[in-house]
Amino acid sequence: MEYYIPDVTIRRLPAYLRLLGELEDEHAEIVSSAEMSRRTGFSSEQIRKDLAYFGAFGTRGVGYRVDFLQERLRKILGLDGLVAAALVGAGKLGQSLARYVQSQHRSIRISHIFDIDEDLVGQTLAGVTIMHTREMEETVAESGVRLAVVAVPAPEAQEVVDSLARAGVRAILNFAPVFLKPPQGVVMKSVDLSSEMRSLVYYARKCR
Amino acid sequence: MEYYIPDVTIRRLPAYLRLLGELEDEHAEIVSSAEMSRRTGFSSEQIRKDLAYFGAFGTRGVGYRVDFLQERLRKILGLDGLVAAALVGAGKLGQSLARYVQSQHRSIRISHIFDIDEDLVGQTLAGVTIMHTREMEETVAESGVRLAVVAVPAPEAQEVVDSLARAGVRAILNFAPVFLKPPQGVVMKSVDLSSEMRSLVYYARKCR
DNA sequence: CACTGTGAATAAATTCACAGCC
DNA sequence: GGCTGTGAATTTATTCACAGTG
Numbered sequence: 223m224e225y226y227i228p229d230v231t232i233r234r235l236p237a238y239l240r241l242l243g244e245l246e247d248e249h250a251e252i253v254s255s256a257e258m259s260r261r262t263g264f265s266s267e268q269i270r271k272d273l274a275y276f277g278a279f280g281t282r283g284v285g286y287r288v289d290f291l292q293e294r295l296r297k298i299l300g301l302d303g304l305v306a307a308a309l310v311g312a313g314k315l316g317q318s319l320a321r322y323v324q325s326q327h328r329s330i331r332i333s334h335i336f337d338i339d340e341d342l343v344g345q346t347l348a349g350v351t352i353m354h355t356r357e358m359e360e361t362v363a364e365s366g367v368r369l370a371v372v373a374v375p376a377p378e379a380q381e382v383v384d385s386l387a388r389a390g391v392r393a394i395l396n397f398a399p400v401f402l403k404p405p406q407g408v409v410m411k412s413v414d415l416s417s418e419m420r421s422l423v424y425y426a427r428k429c430r
Numbered sequence: 431m432e433y434y435i436p437d438v439t440i441r442r443l444p445a446y447l448r449l450l451g452e453l454e455d456e457h458a459e460i461v462s463s464a465e466m467s468r469r470t471g472f473s474s475e476q477i478r479k480d481l482a483y484f485g486a487f488g489t490r491g492v493g494y495r496v497d498f499l500q501e502r503l504r505k506i507l508g509l510d511g512l513v514a515a516a517l518v519g520a521g522k523l524g525q526s527l528a529r530y531v532q533s534q535h536r537s538i539r540i541s542h543i544f545d546i547d548e549d550l551v552g553q554t555l556a557g558v559t560i561m562h563t564r565e566m567e568e569t570v571a572e573s574g575v576r577l578a579v580v581a582v583p584a585p586e587a588q589e590v591v592d593s594l595a596r597a598g599v600r601a602i603l604n605f606a607p608v609f610l611k612p613p614q615g616v617v618m619k620s621v622d623l624s625s626e627m628r629s630l631v632y633y634a635r636k637c638r
Numbered sequence: 639c640a641c642t643g644t645g646a647a648t649a650a651a652t653t654c655a656c657a658g659c660c
Numbered sequence: 661g662g663c664t665g666t667g668a669a670t671t672t673a674t675t676c677a678c679a680g681t682g
Contacts (some may be wrong), residue, residue, distance in 0.1 A: 236625035300635035369634035393634035409633035417444035425617035426601035427508035
């Protein structure tokens, strides 16, 4: 058991969890780090090292029990119970995200949706009634939600993020294509398809 | 000018380009690495080092010319002309992606869309007529497209990626939540919202 | 003088290599 | 014998610190 675990390790855990799901479907009971390496593309040493941060989960000479490792990783990530998440922005992207999260994640639930557009307020999206953004800070603070997805236009994003931080949110997945100052104590991950596409153009054009 | 440029550097270039766009809108003519650092969150040394891989673009004691640096970065990334990209998978996600790319990127154009569903073939999406996936390999090879976006169900993704590689595609943005073996000579970047969300749950729950 | 460009120093991440154990 | 867990070695990335220059 370690104190500080590097972010690169945390970001690989969901991949391991996905693999364990596949292995479970195949009724595999035991898996070695070599097999996990073959299937994920990560090196076996890296996988062993990542897992060892949290304890000794495997059996020397044998491997890792699929069900046990799955359970431990779920617990480590906080996916063993039900996690509530707020969604801010119910435009086209927000709507897609709401439906996607609700359908794909057994343990993550969109509990609140906020938008600044009065026409959207009161409508239902993915089983949740859209509220006005002005109610966000108080509502989120009261409900104790710690995770949020931001899908608002770029100019509004910083304000939304700051407000979410004041409401007690600890982690934010941001889709606004803008540079945001992460508030103190908040972990933020931005997803920007434009940037991903653009960096790939570099490789697409490179002659080899 | 360097031979090999690390991927971390390439992936930061689109962020610099975005900032330069903002600066252009503000009619800034010159920008220093310190100012760029303040606005992007990357350290100024890192920015200078990244840019210096490609040559000496700045003026000592002054800074970088916004328009010149923008032009150079566009050129380096390959965004100075028009880049064609193929989209495979015209389901819900594919449709959103097609519209998004066509509307957001001046220099990236979706030139071909493929799907395996006969009902979709012949329909128009974002100004492009959907073709059947069976025509993909030949069509892509003939057209010389080097960049592709894959938005097909997980079980089909590896086959699609391999086929694209044979057709000469060099860079792929993959949305299928599955482990893929990158074919020889192809740079692949996978976007998986589930994994992003799940790793954030870890931080949302952590007490600090 | 202010800011770039860059070697040198440091920190972080990965890989090696093997002891320890089932 | 085979595979985990882990220090040591290596590689990669970042930061420092300053010489060079308009």
